[in-house]
Amino acid sequence: MRVNFTVNGRPQEADDVWEGESLLYVLRERLGLPGSKNACEQGECGSCTVRLDGVPVCSCLVAAGQVEGREVVTVEGLADHARQRTEHGSCGTGSCGTSLDAAKQWQPKGDTDSQTGEGTELAPIQQAFIDAGAVQCGFCTPGLLVAADEMLEQNPNPTDADIREALSGNLCRCTGYEKIMDAVRLAAARQGEAV
Amino acid sequence: MPGRNAPLGTPTKVTQGSKTKGGIGESTLRPDGTLKVTGEFAYSSDMWHEDMLWGQILRSTTAHAEIVSIDTAEALALPGVYAVMTYDDLPTDVRNYGLEIQDTPVLAHGRVRHHGEPVAIVAADHPETARRAAAKIKVEYRDLPVVTDEASATAPDAILLHENRTDHHVGHVDHPNIVHRQPIIRGDVEAARARADFIVTGEYTFGMQDQAFLGPESGLAVPAEDGGVDLYIATQWLHSDLRQIAPVLGLPEDRIRMTLSGVGGAFGGREDLSMQIHACLLALRTGKPVKIVYNRFESFFGHVHRHPAKLTYEHGATKDGKLTHLKARIVLDGGAYASASPAVVGNAASLGAGPYVIDDVDIDCIALYTNNPPCGAMRGFGAVQACFAYEAQMDKLADAVGMDRVEFRRLNAMEQGSLLPTGQAVDSPAPVAELLRRVKAMPLPPEQQWLTAGEAADVRQLPGGLSNTTHGEGVVRGVGYAVGIKNVGFSEGFDDYSTARVRMEVVGGEPVATVHTAMAEVGQGGVTVHAQIARTELGVAQVTIHPADTQVGSAGSTSASRQTYVTGGAVKNSCELVREKVLEAGRRKFGSYHPAWATAELLLEGGKVVTDAGEVLADLVDVLGEESVEVEAEWRHRPTEPFDLRTGQGFGHVQYSFAAHRAVVEVDTELGLVKVIELACAQDVGKALNPLSVVGQIQGGTTQGLGIAVMEEIVVDPKTAKVRNPSFTDYLIPTILDTPTIPVDVLELADEHAPYGLRGVGEAPTLSSTPAVLAAIRNATGLELTKTPVRPEHLTGTA
Numbered sequence: 001m002r003v004n005f006t007v008n009g010r011p012q013e014a015d016d017v018w019e020g021e022s023l024l025y026v027l028r029e030r031l032g033l034p035g036s037k038n039a040c041e042q043g044e045c046g047s048c049t050v051r052l053d054g055v056p057v058c059s060c061l062v063a064a065g066q067v068e069g070r071e072v073v074t075v076e077g078l079a080d081h082a083r084q085r086t087e088h089g090s091c092g093t094g095s096c097g098t099s100l101d102a103a104k105q106w107q108p109k110g111d112t113d114s115q116t117g118e119g120t121e122l123a124p125i126q127q128a129f130i131d132a133g134a135v136q137c138g139f140c141t142p143g144l145l146v147a148a149d150e151m152l153e154q155n156p157n158p159t160d161a162d163i164r165e166a167l168s169g170n171l172c173r174c175t176g177y178e179k180i181m182d183a184v185r186l187a188a189a190r191q192g193e194a195v
Numbered sequence: 196m197p198g199r200n201a202p203l204g205t206p207t208k209v210t211q212g213s214k215t216k217g218g219i220g221e222s223t224l225r226p227d228g229t230l231k232v233t234g235e236f237a238y239s240s241d242m243w244h245e246d247m248l249w250g251q252i253l254r255s256t257t258a259h260a261e262i263v264s265i266d267t268a269e270a271l272a273l274p275g276v277y278a279v280m281t282y283d284d285l286p287t288d289v290r291n292y293g294l295e296i297q298d299t300p301v302l303a304h305g306r307v308r309h310h311g312e313p314v315a316i317v318a319a320d321h322p323e324t325a326r327r328a329a330a331k332i333k334v335e336y337r338d339l340p341v342v343t344d345e346a347s348a349t350a351p352d353a354i355l356l357h358e359n360r361t362d363h364h365v366g367h368v369d370h371p372n373i374v375h376r377q378p379i380i381r382g383d384v385e386a387a388r389a390r391a392d393f394i395v396t397g398e399y400t401f402g403m404q405d406q407a408f409l410g411p412e413s414g415l416a417v418p419a420e421d422g423g424v425d426l427y428i429a430t431q432w433l434h435s436d437l438r439q440i441a442p443v444l445g446l447p448e449d450r451i452r453m454t455l456s457g458v459g460g461a462f463g464g465r466e467d468l469s470m471q472i473h474a475c476l477l478a479l480r481t482g483k484p485v486k487i488v489y490n491r492f493e494s495f496f497g498h499v500h501r502h503p504a505k506l507t508y509e510h511g512a513t514k515d516g517k518l519t520h521l522k523a524r525i526v527l528d529g530g531a532y533a534s535a536s537p538a539v540v541g542n543a544a545s546l547g548a549g550p551y552v553i554d555d556v557d558i559d560c561i562a563l564y565t566n567n568p569p570c571g572a573m574r575g576f577g578a579v580q581a582c583f584a585y586e587a588q589m590d591k592l593a594d595a596v597g598m599d600r601v602e603f604r605r606l607n608a609m610e611q612g613s614l615l616p617t618g619q620a621v622d623s624p625a626p627v628a629e630l631l632r633r634v635k636a637m638p639l640p641p642e643q644q645w646l647t648a649g650e651a652a653d654v655r656q657l658p659g660g661l662s663n664t665t666h667g668e669g670v671v672r673g674v675g676y677a678v679g680i681k682n683v684g685f686s687e688g689f690d691d692y693s694t695a696r697v698r699m700e701v702v703g704g705e706p707v708a709t710v711h712t713a714m715a716e717v718g719q720g721g722v723t724v725h726a727q728i729a730r731t732e733l734g735v736a737q738v739t740i741h742p743a744d745t746q747v748g749s750a751g752s753t754s755a756s757r758q759t760y761v762t763g764g765a766v767k768n769s770c771e772l773v774r775e776k777v778l779e780a781g782r783r784k785f786g787s788y789h790p791a792w793a794t795a796e797l798l799l800e801g802g803k804v805v806t807d808a809g810e811v812l813a814d815l816v817d818v819l820g821e822e823s824v825e826v827e828a829e830w831r832h833r834p835t836e837p838f839d840l841r842t843g844q845g846f847g848h849v850q851y852s853f854a855a856h857r858a859v860v861e862v863d864t865e866l867g868l869v870k871v872i873e874l875a876c877a878q879d880v881g882k883a884l885n886p887l888s889v890v891g892q893i894q895g896g897t898t899q900g901l902g903i904a905v906m907e908e909i910v911v912d913p914k915t916a917k918v919r920n921p922s923f924t925d926y927l928i929p930t931i932l933d934t935p936t937i938p939v940d941v942l943e944l945a946d947e948h949a950p951y952g953l954r955g956v957g958e959a960p961t962l963s964s965t966p967a968v969l970a971a972i973r974n975a976t977g978l979e980l981t982k983t984p985v986r987p988e989h990l991t992g993t994a
Binding site: 018020021028029032033034035036037038039040041042044045047074075076078079117118120122126127129130131133135136137138139140141142145159161163164165167168169170171172173174175176177178179180181 | 222224225227228229230231232233234235236237238240241243321323406407408409410411457458459460461462488490491492653655656661717718719720887888890891894895896897898899922923924928929930931932934936937
C-alpha cells in the first residue's frame, strides 16, 4: 500500500508498505529517518517516541496505515519544531513544521561538521541533554527528547515529580536518570529565562 | 582503629598540558553528543545498504534436545528468500567459537543445549519475509532431560553438557559439568573459628540479571570484491570478535574489515559474539549485504546474562568486633556454554571476602554447565554476587557483636598494604573506611514527607506511586549501608594491552592531533577522554577521534572498568612518544636559536613549545611545517599472574576500585511495595579525568544495582529450563520513577601505578548498590531477605 503523511513538516509518500509495517519501520527503513530507535519494538521502552498530531506515541505500536494524512514529528525535526514554536507561539498540534515551499527548497546545512555535528541547530532540550551529561550510549535519547520537549511545551515549570511522571515511559540503561533530570530542569530554566 | 592515621594518598599532579583547555580533569562534553541528540548518530541497527538483505536466526524452542531432522525446503521456496543455512552449510571445519573455550556452535549440530540456541539462518529481502521463512523451517527435536542446578548437573549419572572436553580446566574440576573451580585458601580457618566469639552463617540466592542494553544486537555485513567481508558492528572488542569470526569463515583476518558502528550500551553483554558470524555467512553466501537486527525478544536469547548464584557464607568475629575467619562456597550457574565463566569464577573467588581484612579464609567457587541460558560477563563480573552475600553477613555479624553496622565495617576495613585472601597486597590507596564515613555523613532525606509536606504531599513519592495505594499508612523507612571491592582490568596473567595511533600535523593553519584506536565506545565516554588526554599531552585544541576499526592494533575489551586505564594509558603513551618526536624536530629546526631547547624541560602548551618556566620557544605550526608525526604503540599495565589452582594464591589483580552506598527506602509493608528514596554513593576514582562522565558512570552503575535488588530477574522454568520473561513487559528494569536521587561523593586518591593515578570507575557502584538496598529493606521490615530480587511476596509473607 501507499501511505501519505507529513514528517517534520514535509509531505512524504511511502510506497510498497506491507500492511504489518509499523510507523517506526517506515520512518527508519523507508524514509531514511533512523533517529527514532528500535530498542524493544513492543511499546515498553519509549525509544521510538514520536509525536503524532502533537501527541507522543510509541511509533513501534502505530501501524503505518494509521498515519495516512497525519502529522509526525521525529527527533530529526525537533530543532525545527522548537524554533517554530518560539517564533509562532505554542504548537500543541505538531502541525507547525516546515512549509511546503520551504521544504522544496530544503538543503543540507553546509556548515555542519559531519563527524561531530558541530554547527547543527539544536532545540533547547537537545542542547540541555548535551550540556548536562544526559547522553551516554544515546539510544534512549531521541525518545526522551521528544517526550521531554512535549512535556515542557505543556508544562514549562515542571516539578521533579512531574518530570519523572512524564518520562516514566522512557527507559534508560546508562545514566541512572539523574543527568536526564538535570537536563530537563536546565531546559526548563533556560526556557524561563528566555521568556 | 587501623588505618585512621595512615595517609590515604594524594591527588596526582600533572605538569604537561596543565594549562591546556579541554584537557584531563575538565568536564568536556561528548564529541558525539550532537549527533546523538539529533538522531544522526549511526547505530549498528541504523545501517543501510543498496540491495541489502535481512537476516533472521531460527532458535531452538526447547532447552535440551537432539535434533532429529531439519527441513528447509519450504523456507527456501518462499518468494524473497535468498538463502537458508544450517550447520551443514558452514564453510570450514571450525564450527564453534568462544571467548576462552571454543564450545559454542555457530549453528546447532545434532543437539541444542539451551532455550533459544541458533539452529538455522535465513536471508530475505524484507525482515518479515525472513521471519516467516524461518518459521517455515521444520526442526524435529527429541527432548533430552535437563540439568538445571548443582544437584542435577553434578549427579554421577548426569547427562554431560559437553562430552570429551579438552579445555585446560577439565583437569581440576570434580565433574565434567563444572566449567572451572577456584579455591582460595589462606591461614587456618578451623583454628580461627575456635577463636571466634560469634559465628554467623547465611545462604544467599542471586537471580539472573540481563544487561538490557537498549541498542539491540545488530550489524551489517557487506561482501567485498576480494572475497572478504566488511562488517559494521556493535561490540565491546573488535579484535576479539575478529579472532573468533575469521576461522569459521575460513578467511585470513585481514580480509575481514571490522568497523565499530554506534553501540547502544553493552554492560558485558557484547563481549561474546551474537549475530556477527551469521551476518557474514549470509553475505558471503548471497553476495549481497546482509543486515541483522534482533528484536527485544530475541535479544534476551542472543547474549549471555549475569550468573545466578548460590552463596553459602560463614563468618566469625571476636567480641571486640574483629573478623576471625571466612568460609564460603559460591556456586555460579554458567548455563550451556562457557563464555566468560572461568574468569567470573576467578573474580568471585578472589574478591569473595570483600574489602575486609580476614587472615583465615577458605573460599571455594565453581561455575556449572547446565541447560539454563548461558551466562558470562556483566558489569561487576562475579564480584557483584559475592558483595551481595558478604555485605548481608557484615550486618548480621555487627548485630551479633552488638556494634554499629558501619563502625563494624570500618573496624575491619582493608587499607593500603592489606592482604587479599590471595596473599596479594593492595598496593594503592584503599579508602574503604573513609568511603563509609563519607557516605554516612551525607544528610538524610527528610522523613515521612507525607506527614510534613501538608498539601504539597505527593503520592508519587510514596511506594506504589500513582497507583495511589497508600497515603503513608503501613509505610516504614529503612537505611542500609554496603561497600565493595572490584578488580580493574583483566586479571590472572592475561596479557591486557591496548594500542593507540596518534598523529600530529597542521591542518588549516592549526596543529591537530588525530587519535586512532580500536576502543569500543559503548556510551562510557572513552572518546571524550581520549581527546582530553591528547589535548593535555600535546597542548593542542583540536583533536580528531578516528572511528574505531581493525585497521589499528587491538585496544582490548571495553569491560572490567579498564578502558580509561589501558587504552587511555596507550593514548597517553603514544602522545608522549609523538611529543618527543615533535620536540626533536623543534631542536633540529630551532635549537640553535635559543639555549633553552637544550637545557630546559620543554612542554607543549596552547599550540606552542614552551619551557617549564613558561617561555615560548616556537609555534607547533612552525615546528611541524608540512610534516606529520605519527606513532602507533602498544601499552600494557603491570603483569599479573594466575591464581594457584589449589590455594588461589597469586598476584592476580592489577588494580582495585572501591565504592560505598547508603540506601534509604520506604516500604509499604501491607502490599510489599518498595520505594527507594535515595541511594547515595561515595567512590574513589583515583583521578576523575572527566568529572561529569565519572558521576554519570557511578549513577548508572548504581541504578543497575538497584534493579538487581528489587526487580530484575530472568525467570527460568526449573522443569524445562525455558525462559519465561523475555520482554520488557515481564523483565523490568528501573524507570525514572523507580530511580531515586543519587548523590555522589567522588574521592580522588591516586594509584601511582596507573596513568594520572586514575582508577577504573564503571563497575564498583554496581557492587554495593544492591546490598545497600537489601540492607535498607531488612532494616525497614526486620525480614532476613536472602534472595535477589526482593519481590512483594517476600515482604508480605505470601511467597
